[in-house]
Amino acid sequence: MEYRKIKGDDDEDDHDAASDLESLKGKSHTVASSNIALATLGGERTNWKRKGVVTCALTILTSSQAILIVWSKRAGKYEYSVTTANFLVETLKCALSLLALTRIWKNDGVTDDNRLSTTYDEVKVFPIPAALYLFKNLLQYYIFAYVDAPGYQILKNLNIISTGVLYRIILKKKLSEIQWAGFILLCCGCTTAQLNSNSDRVLQTSLPGWIMAIIMALLSGFAGVYTEAIIKKRPSRNINVQNFWLYVFGMAFNAVAIVIQDFDAVTNKGFFHGYSFITVVMILNHALSGIAVSMVMKYADNIVKVYSTSVAMLLTAVVSVFLFNFHLSLAFFLGSTVVSVSVYLHSAGKLR
Amino acid sequence: MEYRKIKGDDDEDDHDAASDLESLKGKSHTVASSNIALATLGGERTNWKRKGVVTCALTILTSSQAILIVWSKRAGKYEYSVTTANFLVETLKCALSLLALTRIWKNDGVTDDNRLSTTYDEVKVFPIPAALYLFKNLLQYYIFAYVDAPGYQILKNLNIISTGVLYRIILKKKLSEIQWAGFILLCCGCTTAQLNSNSDRVLQTSLPGWIMAIIMALLSGFAGVYTEAIIKKRPSRNINVQNFWLYVFGMAFNAVAIVIQDFDAVTNKGFFHGYSFITVVMILNHALSGIAVSMVMKYADNIVKVYSTSVAMLLTAVVSVFLFNFHLSLAFFLGSTVVSVSVYLHSAGKLR
Numbered sequence: 001m002e003y004r005k006i007k008g009d010d011d012e013d014d015h016d017a018a019s020d021l022e023s024l025k026g027k028s029h030t031v032a033s034s035n036i037a038l039a040t041l042g043g044e045r046t047n048w049k050r051k052g053v054v055t056c057a058l059t060i061l062t063s064s065q066a067i068l069i070v071w072s073k074r075a076g077k078y079e080y081s082v083t084t085a086n087f088l089v090e091t092l093k094c095a096l097s098l099l100a101l102t103r104i105w106k107n108d109g110v111t112d113d114n115r116l117s118t119t120y121d122e123v124k125v126f127p128i129p130a131a132l133y134l135f136k137n138l139l140q141y142y143i144f145a146y147v148d149a150p151g152y153q154i155l156k157n158l159n160i161i162s163t164g165v166l167y168r169i170i171l172k173k174k175l176s177e178i179q180w181a182g183f184i185l186l187c188c189g190c191t192t193a194q195l196n197s198n199s200d201r202v203l204q205t206s207l208p209g210w211i212m213a214i215i216m217a218l219l220s221g222f223a224g225v226y227t228e229a230i231i232k233k234r235p236s237r238n239i240n241v242q243n244f245w246l247y248v249f250g251m252a253f254n255a256v257a258i259v260i261q262d263f264d265a266v267t268n269k270g271f272f273h274g275y276s277f278i279t280v281v282m283i284l285n286h287a288l289s290g291i292a293v294s295m296v297m298k299y300a301d302n303i304v305k306v307y308s309t310s311v312a313m314l315l316t317a318v319v320s321v322f323l324f325n326f327h328l329s330l331a332f333f334l335g336s337t338v339v340s341v342s343v344y345l346h347s348a349g350k351l352r
Numbered sequence: 353m354e355y356r357k358i359k360g361d362d363d364e365d366d367h368d369a370a371s372d373l374e375s376l377k378g379k380s381h382t383v384a385s386s387n388i389a390l391a392t393l394g395g396e397r398t399n400w401k402r403k404g405v406v407t408c409a410l411t412i413l414t415s416s417q418a419i420l421i422v423w424s425k426r427a428g429k430y431e432y433s434v435t436t437a438n439f440l441v442e443t444l445k446c447a448l449s450l451l452a453l454t455r456i457w458k459n460d461g462v463t464d465d466n467r468l469s470t471t472y473d474e475v476k477v478f479p480i481p482a483a484l485y486l487f488k489n490l491l492q493y494y495i496f497a498y499v500d501a502p503g504y505q506i507l508k509n510l511n512i513i514s515t516g517v518l519y520r521i522i523l524k525k526k527l528s529e530i531q532w533a534g535f536i537l538l539c540c541g542c543t544t545a546q547l548n549s550n551s552d553r554v555l556q557t558s559l560p561g562w563i564m565a566i567i568m569a570l571l572s573g574f575a576g577v578y579t580e581a582i583i584k585k586r587p588s589r590n591i592n593v594q595n596f597w598l599y600v601f602g603m604a605f606n607a608v609a610i611v612i613q614d615f616d617a618v619t620n621k622g623f624f625h626g627y628s629f630i631t632v633v634m635i636l637n638h639a640l641s642g643i644a645v646s647m648v649m650k651y652a653d654n655i656v657k658v659y660s661t662s663v664a665m666l667l668t669a670v671v672s673v674f675l676f677n678f679h680l681s682l683a684f685f686l687g688s689t690v691v692s693v694s695v696y697l698h699s700a701g702k703l704r
Binding site: 178188195197199329330334341344345349 | 530536554555689
């Protein structure tokens, strides 16, 4: 789009060049290449801006997510069925994508890139991430037989490494050695920041516990990387259409989860039992975060997503100092410094 | 030395070149530059080897030092006067330097570079590091009014940062941004590896405690950097002569320390009261470590010294698992990983 627009402004030059093609071949070439350079520059700047906006949105939404969870626990309201809330999150995301699409159709008209109708070839891969997430969430209930909740929080940092490895293998994108160093540090820094006096218990995790934690990290990493692969496969396809289809299958799989896990509670106490104002705010926040994740996948990548959510984790702790009188540990300061250096290394280590 | 030797082998070429200077100017130039290239290559290889040997020696000696301290504490033998032991360490280092010198004089004869006699201009700076260390050791008694011993162990990691900063300012040597990132990580990683359930108390350190800790870190860093400056000022001067003069002043200042701190104990109970076999082993180890530090200053630098002693700290913990049934914490694993990445970054980030 940017390219066409800037090229349009220079139409006159193009005409001149065409009218005296032989003598001006040199000039025409210069003009064309300067057009492309300008277009690339403009396009890159827009890309960077868009990338920055979606990354910031994801960071802010993720950190407020964690704060809302603490808040809802403080308020003692956590008796609703999580599966129904997840279903509503998917539904809301679906509705928001449709809303965005109707606006786009009104402004630009329906094109091949933004029409909702799809082919089997395009849609067949969309259920896979939703299925992977469902499978991972079900496993989550079993891992607690081997690891306690704080231990699981620590083991979840394995997601960082699994995402990096699968990003390299599946998307075949290269990270420089410095960036890999940064990625290992990100994992160490996040874990360090979460250390407390009970953390050492995680070292006593049994072999089946470790295996499950690694499988869950791989499932989560694979779901993320696979979503990026689906979204990036058709770069010109409108992200709202891609989201719509992702979320439709999200709704379907979460409906299955309601039946498996909360059928009795929902039929006896009703779909919305235990909902409160804060539950609604959390659902809204999760829906927006979910859309931000998709946007980051489209305009940036899984690595940016991991950095963004990790920085969000640190931001949450800092904000909690003011909101909940939270005390920051020495481990938190050390971990945060390591994460900050890691963010620097990711940008300093860019492959040219 | 290497340069002269390799140049010697090619004497014939040099003669040819000189005999027909005009016509062979090109050749002469090629020969000379290839000589220099060979010499540089040979010299660099020897430098690297020597650097490697002294660094490994320092690492092994430092880690065995910490193990000896644990061992001596376990054996419950720590009743000797530390100042007398320090004095003996300096004396032993002095004696070893003289021993090395007598061998060199026998093999190479006495030259300007290895003669013991010195000028006021050369010798006037040698007391400074010894004085700084004495001042720092005296301060150490006062800081415990503000910080407990484990807290002091953690604050000592500030030495890493102070050494880096003073190395940059005083020796005017540049580190790349990646190497600075590595240095910050080294400090964070070492501190993380030492974390335990009481570490958070260090955050409650009062302002005077922080100021003293920073002053001590600066004194320690300054003493190290200044020693490097003295030793490197005369690169051709034999290291054993430089060490001899450093250690002579070390003996003098430690004699002062005996008078200030342990005069009563020494006059009443004798100079060697409380000495045991392990005390002797520790003195021997400290003397060899001290010489290794000087060698690292001569052939490498303070940065290598800091990395070497930090890695030694980690090695000590690993060896302690086998020797003392020590348990490694999750924080130790995280810290060690961060230190390892930091070592990698220091070498990957070398300025070209």
